[in-house]
Amino acid sequence: MNDVFAPPQDQSGLTPAEGVLAPLSALRVGDRGVIVDVGAEARAGDHGVGVEELQRRLLEFGFVEGAHVEVLHEGAIRRDPIAVKLDDMRVALRRRDALDVLVLLDRP
């Protein structure tokens, strides 16, 4: 029952070939998985602080490789921002800032 709080041990049972990889920015309510990469690619979107700084802020908030994420809520306009359960925390962020967080989705 406490799998939400457990360290990412179930990660070993999955290989990328089995799951679907998607950026956190593209996930919908109910989607969940494990973060496999937090990049600093110069993707579309002006973050005001530069991608490297954005990456560090994401990491500091706990968006690290191995962390569990689940999208809990979406905003009313263009489904933005999103509220996610990140391990045992709840965090809100905009989709544009979540482009570089790559998630390996759990299979339904």
Add this chain to the structure above:
Amino acid sequence: MSEAVLPPARVALVGNPNSGKTALFNALTGSRQKVANYAGVTVERKEGHVTTPEGRTLSVLDLPGTYSLRARSPDEAVTRDAVLGKLAGEQSPDVLVCVADATNLRLVLRLILELKQVGRPMVLALNMYDIAQRQGLRIDLDGLARELGCPIVTTVATRKRGIAELVAKVDELARAGALAAAGVWAAPDASQIRHAHREAQRILKTYVRPPERPDTFTGKVDAVLLHPVWGLAILFALLFLMFQGVFTWAGPPADLIEQAMTGLGGLIGQALPDGLLKSFLVDGVISGVGSVLVFLPQILILFLFIILLEDFGYMARAAFLMDRIMGGAGLHGRAFIPLLSSFACAIPGIMATRVIDNKRDRLTTILVAPLMTCSARIPVYTLIIGGFIPNTTVWGFLSLQGLVMFGLYAAGIVGALLVSLVIRKIFWRGAVEPFLMELPAYKTPDAANVVRNLYLRAQIFVSRAGRIIFPLTVAVWVLSTFPYPPPGASGPAIDYSFAGMLGHAVQPLLAPIGFNWQMTVALIPGFAAREVAVAALGAVYAVADTGTDGATLASTLAHHWSLATGLSFLAWYVFAPQCASTIGVVRRETNSWRWPVVMLVYMTALAYLAAFVTYQVARALGG
């Protein structure tokens, strides 16, 4: 022989936001606290004192909450510099107290690892320990203390539990003295942050057993409060209630304060002979003090709402719901509370911008807040609309007067949105800060803390904003009183004063917007507060009856002014910075004269432009 006095020690409280740090600060220092600003920045500096049983005085600094020493905002920069002992005008702390929410340790563990690098003596206060116990969360305190290399105290700040133990531990560390080579720290790069997280994860797994009864309440409440439809409906209902509170409930106590001030003025008026002293005391000092105190009910009601919403954990949810809606105009999601309150009065609204962390977002909100139609504009609007707009209905059901009133409100809102867009695009060059925000678990606000924080806000307003508002009000009195009219003068006294001279002098400048000299003269005392312009117009037109309905004055104005002038005056009042108190509070909140001056200039320019266009168009149409 005097007893040896223990040297005092400086203690700094550090921790994540929402860790109950301020509650712990209150529990530690009680009423022995002082609020000021750090030198040169707008960040609030909260310091308190506590005396240990051994007789050592601890001065405790409540540093702004942060997730990392890598500061992302001016507040967090203060925390970093204070911890490192590099803050201008501050001595470095002897002991750090890291405050952690015992139920939410993951991120604070990483912060602790960072603080360890700095090398100052540190105590970890595991706060909200009662909630952790209720959830069945088990923490191996001895193991964790050994692993982290710092003593741990469990606390429940709201019940004052563990406070004596915390003070004892701090005292012990203070006695031991500072470690060598303190204050060394380098900003971690991405891989170091990852490494620290892995380390924190390992520590968490080793010493903390997950809760047997995790908090499900927050999830259930969020399902409603963050719902795209219900969530917004509840938010708007709350905002409506808050607006009602600030607008309506504050009325009776504010009236009472005004009556008390008028009564006091009357008493002094009877006791003293007519003359300068009486005029100074009644029209200068008492009305000046009154102009500060009259805002207090609004500020208390607004901050009661804000503090309750913040302590409950709702503020972050509200920002989530409003982010996209406000973001369209380049405003932060949290800007809605200050802007909404500004409909009642810009003073509490501008003070409420403290809920916005980001400096630029906060400045933008401060700059546009006075464009919201505040209640002090209503007497002016009512007077002019009553005099110039016929009381007819359009389309069979809409009152034309009501429609014009609505239009004035709408003009203020549209103006605020456009100005914030321009500020965003031109001054901040489109830079949008990332929006990353923890949604804390819901908690019942603690009554004692709410009262203490409310008292603090009232104190800050009366002492600090009052220090600026009061002299400005007195300055306006001086301008409208001196010099005296010559003996046997026929016109109203104000006409011969500096305000009168100034009004005559700038009148040519305001002629293109249709203002006559009587209006420009009335604008100067009207700078003390917008509604004063009604009384001032009454004075220059020597109309005795300037009651709240102002029916006589309205017809006098309608007789003297063209319709174009009346409309132009309305347009002027939508945008003009006719309020010394607003300027004063902006000065206090931004800690510099730069932003009040920027506000004064842009609002005056906007007001002139709006009045000019209104006057010229109305004239062209035959008004």
